[in-house]
Amino acid sequence: MLTKKLYEQTTGRNQKSNVIAYQIRQSFRPGEITAEDANRIGYELATRFLKGKHAFIVATHTDREHIHNHIIYNSTALDGTRKFRDFFFSGLAVQRLSDLICLEHQLSVIEKKPYRERQKRTLYPPKESNRDRLCSVIDNILAEKPKDYENFLQRLEQQGYEVKRGKHTSVKGARQKRFIRFCTLGKGYSEDEIKAVITGKAEQLPRQKQPPKEQPFRLLVDIQSKLAEGKSGGYERWAKKYNLKEMSKTLIFLQKQKIGSAADLKERADAALSRYHELGDSIKASEKRLAEIAVLKAHIINYAKTRPVYDAYRKTGYSKHFLETHRTEITLHKAAKAAFDEANLKTLPKFKELDAEYSKLLTEKKARYPDYRKAKEEMQELLRAQKNIELFFDEEKNPKQTEHSR
Numbered sequence: 001m002l003t004k005k006l007y008e009q010t011t012g013r014n015q016k017s018n019v020i021a022y023q024i025r026q027s028f029r030p031g032e033i034t035a036e037d038a039n040r041i042g043y044e045l046a047t048r049f050l051k052g053k054h055a056f057i058v059a060t061h062t063d064r065e066h067i068h069n070h071i072i073y074n075s076t077a078l079d080g081t082r083k084f085r086d087f088f089f090s091g092l093a094v095q096r097l098s099d100l101i102c103l104e105h106q107l108s109v110i111e112k113k114p115y116r117e118r119q120k121r122t123l124y125p126p127k128e129s130n131r132d133r134l135c136s137v138i139d140n141i142l143a144e145k146p147k148d149y150e151n152f153l154q155r156l157e158q159q160g161y162e163v164k165r166g167k168h169t170s171v172k173g174a175r176q177k178r179f180i181r182f183c184t185l186g187k188g189y190s191e192d193e194i195k196a197v198i199t200g201k202a203e204q205l206p207r208q209k210q211p212p213k214e215q216p217f218r219l220l221v222d223i224q225s226k227l228a229e230g231k232s233g234g235y236e237r238w239a240k241k242y243n244l245k246e247m248s249k250t251l252i253f254l255q256k257q258k259i260g261s262a263a264d265l266k267e268r269a270d271a272a273l274s275r276y277h278e279l280g281d282s283i284k285a286s287e288k289r290l291a292e293i294a295v296l297k298a299h300i301i302n303y304a305k306t307r308p309v310y311d312a313y314r315k316t317g318y319s320k321h322f323l324e325t326h327r328t329e330i331t332l333h334k335a336a337k338a339a340f341d342e343a344n345l346k347t348l349p350k351f352k353e354l355d356a357e358y359s360k361l362l363t364e365k366k367a368r369y370p371d372y373r374k375a376k377e378e379m380q381e382l383l384r385a386q387k388n389i390e391l392f393f394d395e396e397k398n399p400k401q402t403e404h405s406r
Helices: 002-011 035-050 090-104 130-143 149-158 191-199 223-228 233-256 262-315 320-325 327-342 351-397 399-405
Strands: 021-027 056-061 068-074 162-164 170-172
Touching: 021 035, 035 056, 035 068, 035 090, 130 149, 130 191, 149 162, 149 191, 223 233, 233 351, 262 320, 262 327, 262 351, 320 327
Parallel strands: none
Antiparallel strands: 021 068, 056 068, 162 170
16 A cells, blocks of 8 residues: 555556456466475566566465465555556466466476367266255264264364354354254254254154256247347347257157147146136135234234223223323224224134134145145246247248348
């Protein structure tokens, strides 16, 4: 910051978007170099690239399989007369200089190959979430048979997890932002279930990773409308290949569903749509009644609590002074009475009956949700297939229109 103030005093320039420093990252092949040698090479790279005109620092990290350097240098020169100019292809210049220094020290560099000779990755390592990683760590610790629950938590801490003890035990990994509660990990990983495994009352079943769900087919691209919007011929070629792939997925889906004609597809789609709306309406009706019960219970409580105050208010002849003193209670009482009149309740229902109805409705609502999600997914797939079939045959009927619009 001192050099930046010197730069402002020397040149009189004050930039709003001021770059404080630049960073260079230099990596080495695993097992080929020590951290001390890597630091010396990073120092040599910074010295030769900056030519001693900028202050820099070289930090060598060994937290990965490959040792690597972070070279951070000041954007302002040491004499405060100028700033570093991030010129065009500066990254390529750093790369060539780094390769030259590595070759001078008999270290390997990345060989450039023509695009056609490069190996294309076809298999990608499966991504592991923080929760999956935590479950595997818990499985390994339970397999070692810890003495008690506290010993189990201590072993988790030895694995690098931060443990937060309390009503619900939660842990956080080294690179996690939030804590994860055991009760949210799924079946077999709650605190009670872990304690049961530790005491021998239950058997630990390792978590089975679910295979990735097959990606469903997507909607086709309306090529004619896209070309009318001004899309190029390259987009048209891509869209044709995309539509063929998605159409083949659509046909495979129709074969699995044993749908052989457009009429069958329309009938199944209409039935799925009506089923989806039926389940949705029943869930909405349950939610509406649950909300009514919750409001009614609140009014009953308020009515019972404020009744003595309202009776005293009535005995005073509806005194204004009494109203001002007990306005909150009287307002709640009037609101509850108005709600009872609106619902045409001559006698107030019992709390136990309302609780029983609320519990029954809530159970029924939760039981309908799996069917609702399944019906929604089935409806969306059938409607998407119907839309794809219609769009595909429209393209087949009007091929000349596409040529003309081009």
